[in-house]
Every structure is written in structure tokens, then in C-alpha cells.
Amino acid sequence: MPTPRHRLPACVLTVVLLSSACTSPLSPGGNTADATAPLVLSTVDEPATLHPLAGFGRSGAAKFYDGLLTPDARLDLVPALAAELPEPDEDGRAWTVRLRDDVTFHDGSDFDAADVVATYRALLDPAVGSPLAAEYSVIDTVTAVDETTVRFELARPYAPFAALLTLGILPSEPLAESRTVDDSPLAEEPNGTGPYRLTEWTRGEEMVWTAAEDHWRGTPEVEQVRVVFAADAAEQAEFLASGEPDGVVLPPGDPHGLRDPARTPAAEDYDLLRHDSVEYRAVSLPADGPVTGDRSVRMALNLAVDREALVEDVLNGLGAPASTPASPALAELREPGAEFIVDRQQAGRLLNTGGWTPGADGVRERDGEVARFTVVYDELRDLDGRLAEAFAADAAEVGIEVETRALSEADLAEQAAEHAAVISGGRQLDADLQFYEALHSTAPADPSGNPGRYDNPKVDSVLDDAREVTDPARRTVYYWEAQRAYLDDPGLVYLAFLDHAYLQRAGWAGYQAVLEPAEHGLTWGPWWNLHRWTPN
Template sequence: MRRRRLVSVVVAVGLVAACTSPGGDVTVDTGTSIVIGAGSEPENLNPILGYAPDGAAKVFDGLVSRDASLDLVPALAAEVPTASADGLTWTATLRDGVRFSDGTPLSAQDVVFTYRSVLDDRTNTTIASRFDAVAEVTAPDERTVEFRLSYPYAPFAQQLTLGIVPRKAFDGVDVNSAPFNTAPVGTGPYTVAEWRKGDRLVLRANEDHWNDAPAIKTVTVVFVPDDNARATRMAAGEFDGTVLPPKLAHSYTGKAGYRIVRNPSADYRGLGLPSELPLTSDPRVRRAINLGLNRQAVIDAVLAGAGTPAATPISPHLDDWYDPKASFAHDTAEAERLLDEAGWREGPDGTRSRDGQPARLPVLYPAPDVLRKELALAAASDIAKLGIDAPVEATTFDVMLQRRDEAANVWGGGDPYDPDTAAYTLLHSRYAGQPGYVNMTNYRNARVDAALDTARRSLDPAARRQAYADFQQAYVADPGWAFLVFLDHTYVLRDKWDGQVPQVEPHDHGLVHAVWWNIERWTPKS
């Protein structure tokens, strides 16, 4: 696979080189500590339960990790694992001399325990569906792990970024409630010094890390879900870096001592359209809503241009898989024709109804998220222009899940690793009706299912490409969402460190990915 396109926009000015002590003396800032304002807080720090499954976990290492171009590279495995000729067996050989931060040597049994625990029905994990293909995990010896699959699964190596935990930490302990979940031990470049839930997480450098100790010795992550609050605290000097919506980050343009960093991502925002609501149960209505959205205008107005229009969950950054023809033009006339055809006709007041039932589609977003609020308002405005009542409501993620059958919710997700992980659990009918963040719209389409299944099981790259092209064309003919945009992630950083390397980012960009995905390799500026 050719390397993915990578675009990064950085505005840099000035350098903060010193600070003032309480006594008034000027002291040198060594740059060996950093305070990050994060927009989200993990529920736990246990990879088995779903913490940082795509790597960059800071406290843990996976068998593999990713470089700046997202290519897989060895981590705890001495080499990137490969499959047998039939695609059913993947073998990993562990690197010599790796120890957990408590001094315990890493063994193949730790890897086996980690993956078997994810597969255990008694484990309340959010990532079990990623390993549907795994039939058995075994350790022929202390350095070898074998994964046996029930069917060929071409992108399986992408799932081997999961952090490995020490088996002995769970002896006689329920994985779901183990003390480890908030005070973990890993092999990663950092250890957990303190976690005050709802406030902050403090990491200390693992001086004995197998890949050298980090130069930044202390990382303090402060959890502030409200975008405006993070912007205020960044302006007050509480943070060395934070993620901000583009409009809020723009105020730092030209400000001495700060950098604005804009990284591309496969992180989408979109409206999940409930497939069983009378209005949106008709594919013609779902197409009409997609055609009625002026995505570029939304990007320009809400994101200050920092994004790319989205039509499917497959990002343009998935170079070998993305089909640019699978898109929705902004075509209000065609949208109105489809609504008329579906029987939803305009009344004298301009609103549509069918058989006396008004066309109504509430649009919900999580209250602290300023960006989703603005996207919800912009999308609802376009939908209202079609004659559909689209009231916007602020709520919580829990309520959004509860009301997913009756409202359009502003969801986010996506990754730049493989189309399977971006689309399968989101749109395959086998996940319709299941709890949690899988197929939240109860979408069902036989052509989409067939294409996703073919692509998942085929070992032939050409056959996979064709299957994903088929998937995208089948999906835009019968959309289950109104995907809006792939975001550019925008950050503000004090200009005190070298080593930031841009990377196409996934949806998850709190503590783990984001501009600090490789913070263990950063060094203070001289």
C-alpha cells in the first residue's frame, strides 16, 4: 500500500524560554514537564476494557505500533506479525528483554491473557467486536504467540496495537473491577503517578523503557470537556497545549510563544439518521437529507475551512480505498423531488407532511461540545430549508443512545487505518439493535453487508479494493447517515519542544493520539 497523503498546517511564532518564580527571579524552564488540556477523559486505563486499542497508549505497548505515515512497525513484537498462506494463523515473536514498569519480565502468556480476556464473554469490554475473527490465542513458548482465526481477516495486524497487560496483576481478581483499571502497570514509556477522576492524570517517565526513556519526564493531563473552558484556561496560562475548535484556536495566530497546529484526520462528524423513524425509514428521504446539506458552506462557516466534506465513513486519507465518486452534491431541487416522491409534501406554511403526520427530525448533540453544537445548528438549518422541522437539542451521549430511534444524533468516529475498522461495525446489519456505539441507526442493506463481508475476508488486495468500491456505491444509493465532514484537528501549543511529527489522526485524540501521539520522543528546545 502506498503511503498515505499527509498534510499539516503549522503556524509558529516566538519562543517561551523562561518564567518568573514566586519570588520574582527568572528561572530557566527546562521543558521536561508539560500540562495538556484534554477534551475527554478515559473511563479506565485497562486495554482489555477498551483503553487505547489503536495504540499510542503511553502506559502500554502493543505488539506493533504505527509510525508517522501510519505504517505498522514492531513494538513488543520483534517483527510485524504475518499470516500463514491461508490467512488463518498469525504468529508474533516477542522482543527480548522487555519488562513491565514493576520489573516483571514480559512473556507470551501475558499477551495470551490480554487477548483471551478481551474475548471472554464475562469481560465488559467495548472492543470485543474488533476480534470477531479470533478463534484461539496460544503461546507455544515464552516468546511466541499464535492467533488462530475462524476465517481469513486481511487487516488483522491492525488490531495488534492493543496494549499488553501483566497476567499476574489479575490473579484472583475480576478484570471488570480490578484496581489495575485505575492504577495500571505496563511496558510503555510512561507510568501512572496519579489519577484524580474528573480532574487530572499525571504520568511519569519510565526510565527503564525498552526504547529509551522520554525527555519529557512529567505529563499532566487535565480533563476539561467544555471547549470554551479549555480555551479560557489555555489563555490563562494553565496549559502548555490543548485541542480547540478552529475558531477558538484562531485567536493565537501571531501570538508570541505559541504555535497553532492543524493535523488532518479521518475523524468524521455526521448525523445518524434513524432507519425506523417513519420519516427517515425511506431511503429516498435519507438521500434527500444528504443532498440538501451544503457541506462546504458548513466547513467554511463552522470550521474556518479546517475540514473535508464527508459522504461515507471512509476518509480520503485511506488512499487505496477511498472512492471520490461516492459523494453527495448539494442539490436542493433533487432533494425536494425525492421528498415529494416519497409522499412528504409541502403545505401552505412550507412544512412537509404525509397522511397528516408532520415531517419532524430532532437533531441532538452533547451539550459541552461547542463544535457539535455549531454543526447541529448548521445541518438543522439546511434540513429545515427542505420543509422538515429539525429542532436542535443539547443533551448527553447516554440520552443520544436512548433516543437514537427517534432523532438524528451528531455522532463522531472514524480512523485512517483500514476501511474495515472504519465501516464494518458502524454499518453492517449484524450490529443493528445491539447496545453501545455500533450501528447506532439500525441500518440494514444487503448489498452493503455483502461488500463489507467480501472485503473483510478476502486476502487479495485487488478484490478488497473492488469490494470497498462496491460498498461505497451501494451506501450512497441508500445512506444510513448524513456524514458531514472529516475534521482537521486543531491544537494550540507553547513553542517549547522539538519533535512534533504530523500524523493523520483517528477520532480518538484525547490523551493518546493527537499532536502528542509521540510525546515520548519530544525534546526541550535549547
């Protein structure tokens, strides 16, 4: 039986793309807030690093950093450190960005073009070891035209380039040391131009942000933020019961029912905020595997998985079924017919046609090869383990045996190309960021890219074409074509898109619902625009 979906009796605010850009108070007429008292947040996800070149806040909302551009509530890119929206040259191979001249870093140094140049050059420098370098490899050169103008020369036309300009900008001086992103002091001591400064961070316990009084947008009215890191959901529930947190980042799927007052009485005092996201979970399938490399097996697995039941049973309703990288929250991007409907009878017929016949134990075989493989997942991600088990159970229904194995993050990175793996991702600022690394044959073969080395020439072709056209309607056509081509020959099993859920105490005005990337909580989430919040 699907697990019942519990609803708070209090106000429930749900993101709907493009329909919730209005600013709304949380429970108007309810509690008031004290802007001088710390806003206390609770999460079980402590960031490993705060370095932008290591990926922190790369889609914006980085709190300690500003990018050249930033998304608004409708995900339109608007100027931040840029003085105006940049436009490409006529051939689409160069972008000129004019900069604000009234910005300082938290250490008091002035922001100028040299900092932008240093940031992007360090990003592309192999010695720095940024995991984002491949995504930005379209940049050929970046130069300072003058103190307030930067010019990016691209290796080829790249229509969604503006979406790469949300990266947090660093001061040039510390980057001159050419330290790796892992060794840099910036990993724990951010120095940006963002609306908040990091004033304290005790690993495993908490961090404190303080409003930047000289921020170019003005001083945030929420003067201080205290983020308390819980070791697990049980500790988070105990903290919630204390009444101390103002906001709570719920674990994926809320497996312990923190949002349900029947299980967690303290939840009565909070609003439940539920945001759509483009964050997905999928099972990669090694293209060269003796079992997973077979087209009939890949298709059968996609037909065997009951995604609707998975969303209800594993995610407790906090999500949506996934068949491709196109989230249902991106309605115009999603090809209406591009979905797999569970059909285990058809899956069995495909396997039979492919020569995979049931053995004495019910597990299929072909030419002495048993239909058996392993799915690995990150041992620290409880949700990924539960999804792996659900996937294995569905695969068994059509005679395919799947073993699940938890690995450390390091071991997962090493073995994701050898085994099927539960992978995740999600970037919402442009379809290219969502599709290319997941499905293009040239994407990195790592857990954040294409570890199964999926190679579909038709998919590659339309994704390449979509990068060169600027007309949104034409680009959408290409992404629809990519989805249809993928469904004809899938290389993964997409499982679900996650809803991000939060509890927030009333008393503040300024909350705006927004479609979120995989990264959330301290960046995106209800507090993505915290610098604009005011007490009721």
C-alpha cells in the first residue's frame, strides 16, 4: 500500500513554476519576528566546502558570494555584479560584461575586472582542480578590457552562456597562490561580496552568518543567521521539539515524519513549505556491461520500475516520477509523451525477444550469462539506499537480479563506471545544464555526469544543436527530440524528481517560492533571498 501523505493543518505553500513570483509573508497576521535576534536554521547536511570553485552556490543564492548574474524568483537572470545584462557578439563567440563600480569584498578590498578574470582563469586551471572545469571548458579566454569591463571569448557559440555567470566571484589576491580548491583557505573562510559574512563555523555543530553592513544592495534586515547541524533525523527532531529553530531543512522524503504533527507535535508551530526541484535520482547502467549494456535489458528495466509507487512509498509523496532529465516542473521543456509507464508484461516480452529466458530460480539467462548486476550508492545517503532497494525489487519482478551495495563517496567515484549506480543532479537555470552532462557521450564519466558512458548519436546531435540556437522555441524543439531519442534507447533508469520540503516559523515577509536545483538549504530553499526578508 502506498504510504499516506500527511499534510500540515497549517498553511502549506507549494512552488508552481512561474506562478509564485509574488512576495508573500509567512502566515500573515501571525507571529512577528525580531530582526536583531539570530534566525536559527536546522539541517542534517553540512557543506563540505564553501569554495565557489568547488561548486558551492554555483547556481546563485550563495549568501557569501555574488555572481555576475543572479536568478530572480522566475529564474530569469538579472544583473548582480554585472552592471547590466550582457549580450553576445553577432557570431555568439564573445560576451562582454560591464561591471558595477561600487562593490567591495568582505575584507574591504575593491571589486573590479581583475577579480572576475582571476576567478574564471583559476576555475579553468588544472592545477586548481575545480570539479566544475569541464562545464566551463567552452571559455577560451577571459580578459579585462578595463577596470569595469570583462570580455569572454568562447571556443564556439554557446547560447546558454549567461547561465554560467552565476558563479561566485573571488578576490584575485588569494587566487594568485594557485592552491587547489581542497587546500585553499577559501573552503572554510569565504571572502566574497555577498549579503552575509561567515563569522563562525564549528564543524559538526554550527555556523553563524552576519549581515554585511556595506553590501551594495544595502544591509540585510535579518542581521544574523545561526545554522545548527544535526547528526541525524532523530537529533533534528529533538532540536525541533525544543522550539529553538525558526526554519528546518527536512531530509529527502522526510522518512521520519518531521512535517507530520501526529508524529512530531512541534510541527504544529510551523508552516510547511514544499518546493518543486529539478533534483533527480537515477540508476546509471554501464554501456559496456554484459547485462546492463544490452538494449532489451535497459528497456525492460525502465518498464519494470513503478515510479508512482516509488514516489509514494520511498519519498512519502515528496516528489514526482522521472523518465528523462526533464522535470515536470519545467512544463514547456518536458515532451508530453516522453515517459515510461510501468508494464512488466511488455518488459518480459522484450527480454524473451532479446534471448533472456527465465532459469530454474526465476532469474533470466542468455548464453550462460545470468541477468545479474550490482547497484552501488553513497553510504551516507539513506534515500539512495532505499531507492536502490526499491529498484532491485522491481527488477526482480521481471527476472533480473540486482544486488545493492553501499560505498563511501570516494569508492563510489571509483566504481560508478564499473557498476550501475544511484546518481543525482539537477540544474534549473538552463536545459543544457540539466541534459548535457547526464546524456551526452562526452560528459564526464563520474557520478555527477555520465558514469555509464551512455552514447546515443541522435541524442548527442540534438543536444549539440540546442547549444547553438538562441530562440527559446527552437531550443525546446531540440530538447523534445532528445527526450524522444532517449526513450527509444535509454541508457539509464530515471526514478524520481525530489520535492524539497522545509518547516518555517511565521513572522517574516519576503518569502518567495522558487524552483530549486539539487543544491539547496544553505543556498536555495526558502532562504534563497533572505537578504530581502523583513519582520512582519
